[in-house]
Amino acid sequence: xxxxxxxxxxxxxxxxxxxxxxxxxxxxxxxxxxxxxxxxxxxxxxxxxxxxxxxxxxxxxxxxxxxxxxxxxxxxxxxxxxxxxxxxxxxxxxxxxxxxxxxxxxxxxxxxxxxxxxxxxxxxxxxxxxxxxxxxxxxxxxxxxxxxxxxxxxxxxxxxxxxxxxxxxxxxxxxxxxxxxxxxxxxxxxxxxxxxxxxxxxxxxxxxxxxxxxxxxxxxxxxxxxxxxxxxxxxxxxxxxxxxxxxxxxxxxxxxxxxxxxxxxxxxxxxxxxxxxxxxxxxxxxxxxxxxxxxxxxxxxxxxxxxxxxxxxxxxxxxxxxxxxxxxxxxxxxxxxxxxxxxxxxxxxxxxxxxxxxxxxxxxxxxxxxxxxxxxxxxxxxxxxxxxx
Amino acid sequence: xxxxxxxxxxxxxxxxxxxxxxxxxxxxxxxxxxxxxxxxxxxxxxxxxxxxxxxxxxxxxxxxxxxxxxxxxxxxxxxxxxxx
Amino acid sequence: xxxxxxxxxxxxxxxxxxxxxxxxxxxxxxxxxxxxxxxxxxxxxxxxxxxxxxxxxxxxxxxxxxxxxxxxxxxxxxxxxxxxxxxxxxxxxxxxxxxxxxxxxxxxxxxxxxxxxxxxxxxxxxxxxxxxxxxxxxxxxxxxxxxxxxxxxxxxxxxxxxxxxxxxxxxxxxxxxxxxxxxxxxxxxxxxxxxxxxxxxxxxxxxxxxxxxxxxxxxxxxxxxxxxxxxxxxxxxxxxxxxxxxxxxxxxxxxxxxxxxxxxxxxxxxxxxxxxxxxxxxxxxxxxxxxxxxxxxxxxxx
Numbered sequence: 001x002x003x004x005x006x007x008x009x010x011x012x013x014x015x016x017x018x019x020x021x022x023x024x025x026x027x028x029x030x031x032x033x034x035x036x037x038x039x040x041x042x043x044x045x046x047x048x049x050x051x052x053x054x055x056x057x058x059x060x061x062x063x064x065x066x067x068x069x070x071x072x073x074x075x076x077x078x079x080x081x082x083x084x085x086x087x088x089x090x091x092x093x094x095x096x097x098x099x100x101x102x103x104x105x106x107x108x109x110x111x112x113x114x115x116x117x118x119x120x121x122x123x124x125x126x127x128x129x130x131x132x133x134x135x136x137x138x139x140x141x142x143x144x145x146x147x148x149x150x151x152x153x154x155x156x157x158x159x160x161x162x163x164x165x166x167x168x169x170x171x172x173x174x175x176x177x178x179x180x181x182x183x184x185x186x187x188x189x190x191x192x193x194x195x196x197x198x199x200x201x202x203x204x205x206x207x208x209x210x211x212x213x214x215x216x217x218x219x220x221x222x223x224x225x226x227x228x229x230x231x232x233x234x235x236x237x238x239x240x241x242x243x244x245x246x247x248x249x250x251x252x253x254x255x256x257x258x259x260x261x262x263x264x265x266x267x268x269x270x271x272x273x274x275x276x277x278x279x280x281x282x283x284x285x286x287x288x289x290x291x292x293x294x295x296x297x298x299x300x301x302x303x304x305x306x307x308x309x310x311x312x313x314x315x316x317x318x319x320x321x322x323x324x325x326x327x328x329x330x331x332x333x334x335x336x337x338x339x340x341x342x343x344x345x346x347x348x349x350x351x352x353x354x355x356x357x358x359x360x361x362x363x364x365x366x367x368x369x370x371x372x373x374x375x376x377x378x379x380x381x382x383x384x385x386x387x388x389x
Numbered sequence: 390x391x392x393x394x395x396x397x398x399x400x401x402x403x404x405x406x407x408x409x410x411x412x413x414x415x416x417x418x419x420x421x422x423x424x425x426x427x428x429x430x431x432x433x434x435x436x437x438x439x440x441x442x443x444x445x446x447x448x449x450x451x452x453x454x455x456x457x458x459x460x461x462x463x464x465x466x467x468x469x470x471x472x473x
Numbered sequence: 474x475x476x477x478x479x480x481x482x483x484x485x486x487x488x489x490x491x492x493x494x495x496x497x498x499x500x501x502x503x504x505x506x507x508x509x510x511x512x513x514x515x516x517x518x519x520x521x522x523x524x525x526x527x528x529x530x531x532x533x534x535x536x537x538x539x540x541x542x543x544x545x546x547x548x549x550x551x552x553x554x555x556x557x558x559x560x561x562x563x564x565x566x567x568x569x570x571x572x573x574x575x576x577x578x579x580x581x582x583x584x585x586x587x588x589x590x591x592x593x594x595x596x597x598x599x600x601x602x603x604x605x606x607x608x609x610x611x612x613x614x615x616x617x618x619x620x621x622x623x624x625x626x627x628x629x630x631x632x633x634x635x636x637x638x639x640x641x642x643x644x645x646x647x648x649x650x651x652x653x654x655x656x657x658x659x660x661x662x663x664x665x666x667x668x669x670x671x672x673x674x675x676x677x678x679x680x681x682x683x684x685x686x687x688x689x690x691x692x693x694x695x696x697x698x699x700x701x702x703x704x705x706x707x708x709x710x711x712x713x714x715x716x717x718x719x720x721x722x723x724x725x726x727x728x729x730x731x732x733x734x735x736x737x738x739x740x741x742x743x744x745x746x747x748x749x750x751x752x753x754x755x756x757x758x759x760x761x762x763x764x765x766x767x768x769x770x771x772x773x774x775x
Contacts (some may be wrong), residue, residue, distance in 0.1 A: 028739075029542075042571070053735055059504065062600075076690070078634065090564075103582065103583065110562070111562060111565075111566065113596060114566060116559070116563065119559065119562060119638055120555065120559055121639065122527070123552070123555060123559065124552060124555065124652065127551050127552055127603035127604060127605075127606040127724065128553075128583060128604035128605070128606075129551070129604060129606035129609070130606070132605060133605075142678060142682070143676075143678055143681045144612075144615065144676070144677045145605065145608070145677060145767075146603055146605045146608070146609075146611075146612030146677075147603070147604050147605045147612075148601060148602065148603060148604070148612075149553075149583035149584060149602050149603075149604040150583070150584040150587075150601060150602050151582050151583075151584055161601075161616060161619075164619050164623075168619055170619070177521045184563065184565055184566075184580075185561065185565065187571055188561075188578075189561065189575070189578035189579075189581075191573070192434070192573040192574065192575040192578055193431075193434065193575045193578070193772065194434060194451045226612070228638075244599045244600065244601065245597055245599070245600075246588070246591040246596060246597050246598065246599075246600040247597070248591045248594075248595050248596060248597050249592070249593050250429065250430070251431065251522075251579055251585070251588065251589065251592065251764075252430075252431065252579055253430060259597075260597065263597060278568055310744065322531065366671065367661055377584065378579070378582050378584065378585070378588060379582065379584045379585060379587060379588020379589070379591070379592075379600070380588055380591060380592065380600070381600055383583060395610050404574075405521065405522075406522060407521060408521055409521075426518075427518050429577060431522070431575060431579065434574075435574060435576060436574070437572075438572050438573070438574045438575075439570045442572065466549040
């Protein structure tokens with residue numbers, strides 16, 4: 001069963017479309033800066049902020065001024081989803097579903113409210129599903145729709161569900177992705193856990209102190225052969241395998257040996273019927289927290305050996321929470337398409353616990369056929385996806 | 390010092406929601422992490438918040454917590470030595 | 474393909490111990506939720522940090538577990554822990570607070586329920602959380618059907634909490650009732666032996682198509698329709714039981730409706746809450762019309 005990726009859309013701190021993102025990656029231009037659009041953040045925080053107000057985003061999303069106040073995550077998601085959906089049409093012959101992913105949902109609107117009772121009402125009126133509801137209406141997708149919310153692995157899990165639905169004949173075509181805007185809630189949340197770096201994040205660096213958050217949204221279109229025969233869409237890449245496993249170690253931290261990460265990666269290899277030797281490049285979760293990078297680093301080393309090429313692109317975009325899994329899948333596709341491995345920025349000191357070393361300078365003119373992408377969330381949620389040409 | 394330790398135990402029970410415990414159940418030298426009370430890394434962060442709010446003690450590096458939070462004794466000692 | 478073997482509900486009245494029919498329908502309908510004593514069900518020190526919805530989901534999961542290995546944990550929640558979201562919001566919006574407690578933030582994350590269930594039961598298998606408002610449970614159930622096709626044993630459920638002053642979301646969910654708290658979980662497997670019911674289908678569609686589907690498929694001589702909304706609009710006049718009457722309104726309450734359906738298929742009763750039932754029920758349609766134009770339909774048979 002072939003699962004093809006035929007449409008892509010992405011907005012992040014390093015670009016408002018695919019070409020801009022690629023350009024930034026190739027030119028080593030990070031999008032992390034002082035977060036200045038959120039009022040009354042008590043400290044200065046660095047983050048991958050998209051330097052556009054909601055009004056400006058709304059103008060891009062709708063092509064004109066529109067009066068409805070919509071959550072920022074929704075605006076970002078709509079822009080990305082429109083790019084991905086492109087010229088696709090609804091057809092009774094093509095069973096189409098939509099799967100979204102978010103942790104923030106409409107929280108940016110709720111946290112502006114100072115009155116407690118009003119705030120609770122607004123929270124209840126803006127459940128996570130509102131973004132997918134809006135997109136389903138917008139694209140006239142009238143059948144199955146859902147949203148996955150598993151923190152940092154949300155979009156990866158959404159892609160996995162979409163792939164399994166196609167594999168099992170429950171869908172011919174899937175619009176799938178996720179979006180999370182920067183909010184006071186999440187910035188302060190990660191800071192209260194003392195894993196938010198006051199400096200630029202340094203994935204897999206011995207002196208790493210934590211993450212920088214980012215905001216982004218991205219969507220892709222998955223199709224089976226039957227759908228592609230009708231839509232005539234061209235394949236951009238293929239989904240080859242996937243895996244989801246739970247670390248069951250701690251509410252937020254990963255196990256020291258990366259047991260859950262290893263299991264997810266092995267499941268993905270099994271699903272793809274590949275061995276670890278077949279993976280040309282790993283786009284790691286690599287948040288730059290002391291815990292994740294050690295746990296994931298050990299898991300990668302154990303499963304793939306010391307020579308495995310891997311990097312984290314979070315120093316470009318920040319950690320985009322629910323969107324991380326999908327923007328990094330798109331960067332993995334760009335890797336394949338452009339025969340390039342994008343580096344781990346801000347890296348100066350190797351981790352003594354690991355023998356493997358991350359890619360820290362851009363590698364061009366290298367054949368990349370198969371990429372594995374990791375996304376690990378709170379609650380021990382480990383998700384891995386493998387893509388190929 | 391004994392008053393301080395008593396207050397510490399009361400605050401630990403409240404901040405960490407140790408509903409089944411009374412101050413009598415927490416010996417001064419009971420290990421708080423690992424095999425003793427069994428607290429974890431999130432509890433360590435909550436203790437930092439508690440020390441700041443209730444005792445006006447600031448701990449800037451959470452990694453220092455491992456040493457300071459070994460028992461009620463060690464926390465009380467730290468508070469005594471760092472009173473502003 | 475997907476067979477229900479066990480179920481467990483925490484809801485109004487003593488459903489945790491008595492089930493829904495015995496408790497809600499034969500006895501007087503309770504006004505308040507009855508929580509079991511969680512200390513009796515959940516061992517260990519970590520109970521202290523668990524939010525209400527985690528305790529409910531975990532208690533239900535423990536009650537639903539059997540000697541079969543569980544390969545997947547799938548949770549649906551419309552609103553997750555409102556209590557903790559609001560706690561963290563209050564603290565961060567208070568200018569007097571300069572240092573924030575991390576626990577409410579961690580407990581507000583939507584997949585805390587599925588994560589804590591995995592942690593407490595040491596389950597390292599597939600783990601996921603669905604949050605699509607009033608259609609959250611249908612997403613979770615569809616994934617569970619897929620998982621059984623993949624040969625897996627699944628714990629799947631829906632849980633939501635309401636906190637004061639939440640009430641009267643009538644515009645959003647077409648009900649004048651207050652939001653309430655509830656949790657229902659199931660043990661689902663590909664194994665027909667010893668099962669209580671089979672999940673035939675689970676779909677999400679628009680109202681018009683749903684009406685055609687029901688009209689085409691429902692046979693009032695042998696099928697029963699239970700609905701979450703009392704004024705369902707169906708072109709065929711069908712005697713409908715209303716499950717929300719017993720569960721109260723919460724976003725993932727189709728799970729409650731599903732347990733009621735399972736109980737009905739295994740009970741020997743010909744009338745329930747003023748509704749005459751076929752002497753031998755062939756299938757039960759669980760209709761969720763809680764969201765604008767969207768309808769969730771779950772079909773169950775023995």
